[in-house]
Amino acid sequence: MKIQLTKLAHARSGDKGDTANIGLIALRDDFYPLLVRKVTAARVKEHFKGICKGEVERFELPNLSALNFLLHESLGGGGTLSLMTDAQGKTFSTALLRMEIEVDEEEAKRLRLDH
Amino acid sequence: MKDSIRIAAGQGFWGDLPDAPVRQVEGGPIDYLMLDYLAEVTMSIMQKQKARDRAAGYARDFVPLMKQILPACVERDIKVIANAGGVNVDGCAGAVRETARNLGLQGKLKIGIVTGDDILNRIDDLLGREIELRNMDTDEPLVTVRNRIQSANAYLGAQPIVEALDGGSQIVITGRATDTGLTLAPMIHEFGWAADDWDKLAAGTIAGHIIECGAQCSGGNCQYEWKTIPDLANVGFPIAEASSDGIFVITKHEATGGRVNVPSIKEQLVYEMGDPRQYITPDCIADFTTIQLADDGADRVRVFGIKGRAATDSLKVSISYSAGYKAVGTLVYAWPDAYEKAKAADGILRARLDRLSLQFDQIMTEYVGANATHGPLAGEPSSDLAEVQLRVGVRGSDRTPIERFTKEIAPLILTGPPAVTGFAGGRPKVEEIVAYWPALIPKSEITPHVEIMEV
Numbered sequence: 046m047k048i049q050l051t052k053l054a055h056a057r058s059g060d061k062g063d064t065a066n067i068g069l070i071a072l073r074d075d076f077y078p079l080l081v082r083k084v085t086a087a088r089v090k091e092h093f094k095g096i097c098k099g100e101v102e103r104f105e106l107p108n109l110s111a112l113n114f115l116l117h118e119s120l121g122g123g124g125t126l127s128l129m130t131d132a133q134g135k136t137f138s139t140a141l142l143r144m145e146i147e148v149d150e151e152e153a154k155r156l157r158l159d160h
Numbered sequence: 161m162k163d164s165i166r167i168a169a170g171q172g173f174w175g176d177l178p179d180a181p182v183r184q185v186e187g188g189p190i191d192y193l194m195l196d197y198l199a200e201v202t203m204s205i206m207q208k209q210k211a212r213d214r215a216a217g218y219a220r221d222f223v224p225l226m227k228q229i230l231p232a233c234v235e236r237d238i239k240v241i242a243n244a245g246g247v248n249v250d251g252c253a254g255a256v257r258e259t260a261r262n263l264g265l266q267g268k269l270k271i272g273i274v275t276g277d278d279i280l281n282r283i284d285d286l287l288g289r290e291i292e293l294r295n296m297d298t299d300e301p302l303v304t305v306r307n308r309i310q311s312a313n314a315y316l317g318a319q320p321i322v323e324a325l326d327g328g329s330q331i332v333i334t335g336r337a338t339d340t341g342l343t344l345a346p347m348i349h350e351f352g353w354a355a356d357d358w359d360k361l362a363a364g365t366i367a368g369h370i371i372e373c374g375a376q377c378s379g380g381n382c383q384y385e386w387k388t389i390p391d392l393a394n395v396g397f398p399i400a401e402a403s404s405d406g407i408f409v410i411t412k413h414e415a416t417g418g419r420v421n422v423p424s425i426k427e428q429l430v431y432e433m434g435d436p437r438q439y440i441t442p443d444c445i446a447d448f449t450t451i452q453l454a455d456d457g458a459d460r461v462r463v464f465g466i467k468g469r470a471a472t473d474s475l476k477v478s479i480s481y482s483a484g485y486k487a488v489g490t491l492v493y494a495w496p497d498a499y500e501k502a503k504a505a506d507g508i509l510r511a512r513l514d515r516l517s518l519q520f521d522q523i524m525t526e527y528v529g530a531n532a533t534h535g536p537l538a539g540e541p542s543s544d545l546a547e548v549q550l551r552v553g554v555r556g557s558d559r560t561p562i563e564r565f566t567k568e569i570a571p572l573i574l575t576g577p578p579a580v581t582g583f584a585g586g587r588p589k590v591e592e593i594v595a596y597w598p599a600l601i602p603k604s605e606i607t608p609h610v611e612i613m614e615v
Contacts (some may be wrong), residue, residue, distance in 0.1 A: 068430020128553030
């Protein structure tokens with residue numbers, strides 16, 4: 046079954062120059078392994094097609110049940126150079142939460158996601 | 161020596177809630193008030209102000225704030241640490257001293273002044289000695305923008321602030337100091353942490369990271385169950401309750417709004433994060449993958465387990481340079497077919513700009529209400545949207561075409577698609593762009609200077 050990340054995680058995003066960072070935090074610690082498996086750097090790069098023009102890097106923070114993504118070349122030059130409404134990448138957080146991941150029935154049941 | 165101190169954050173940026181520091185002082189017990197005034201390009205604004213008026217160039221709001229809270233701070237021995245000095249730390253300190261004297265506090269306190277961060281006048285010397293100050297993001301050498309530089313400051317760490325506190329300062333005023341150093345310094349001062357006690361320095365640094373954005377860790381901009389966060393109108397700014405063993409609790413004053421819990425702290429921890437294993441400051445390298453969080457009662461989160469490593473041999477330098485001009489024009493189109501109308505208007509505008517042969521480095525159109533923040537992820541806009549704001553921005557090195565662009569927005573009202581409004585503000589303003597150039601400099605090049613002044 047398909048499950049949207051809004052059901053599994055919360056997030057905060059920000060900027061460093063032309064790079065947006067998104068911290069994706071599991072709503073429950075037992076969701077974290079699922080996020081690690083499914084929300085890969087490649088998947089995030091694909092999700093932000095047309096927005097992220099550079100590479101996507103991913104870092105794991107198992108202690109916080111969180112993943113940190115760096116989306117390079119995503120903010121129209123970044124900082125004061127950018128013409129974007131969201132020049133500081135503040136809304137990339139919920140843009141990531143739009144993603145849907147495939148979870149098999151058994152795991153969904155175990156995580157009580159099947160209702 | 162104290163076992164525990166309470167450090168309150170009063171400003172998340174220059175322009176944050178003006179009353180927040182006052183409420184931190186009056187709302188309950190604190191030992192330190194930490195105020196962060198400097199965003200990345202703030203120094204260039206201050207540099208410009210100083211060029212016009214030699215007495216300017218610092219966060220002016222800081223002086224009336226001191227007038228308001230200084231008597232209480234002196235009476236209850238609350239120390240104030242602020243990077244309010246900008247590019248005129250002495251000027252700021254002088255103004256605060258005058259304010260303190262006017263309050264009848266002469267002889268009752270000392271002001272610590274931390275300088276040595278400003279390297280604007282040393283750029284040619286540094287470049288001449290092959291310290292290239294390459295842009296950390298693009299790897300370009302600084303010489304490519306040499307004649308457009310407006311400010312250049314190294315980020316100082318906690319140590320010079322510690323020195324000022326050790327010397328008995330009630331108020332410490334710095335120029336470009338790291339946000340995290342403002343919080344770490346009182347811990348080193350009070351607990352006597354060694355300069356190579358990396359785990360503790362990392363803990364103090366992470367406490368600083370958590371509270372440096374003010375209420376963003378105590379319920380503001382918090383996604384987790386945001387609808388249930390109480391009384392943000394009366395949001396409590398964060399307080400770090402630090403202990404000598406490096407364990408700290410994040411909390412806020414009683415009877416304030418907002419929320420401090422594990423999710424709110426997690427959201428702030430990941431904010432503006434790079435590689436979590438290497439959070440580099442002048443004082444240490446903090447490892448965010450070692451942080452442990454635990455609920456410690458209502459609006460209290462305990463933070464422990466933090467590991468750090470030795471600091472690097474470099475300091476970060478924040479350089480600002482003039483990078484051309486930009487302007488942004490907006491118009492609002494109403495139902496029906498609001499998005500279609502806005503798109504048609506953009507087509508007409510661009511055809512006119514083409515006919516004028518205006519050259520821009522960049523032109524960008526967004527449709528606010530349809531997809532400006534999430535782009536293609538928002539899906540195809542509905543034809544039933546109540547309204548869409550057309551937002552067109554241009555940027556270039558020459559002012560003239562940008563100026564000309566600003567005259568093409570209003571005419572669209574009478575010469576473009578119907579049901580358009582939202583032009584009360586007049587022509588868009590042309591803005592000079594001051595861009596940010598992050599670089600590294602060897603630590604050996606920077607000598608912080610600490611002066612302690614009697615009021």
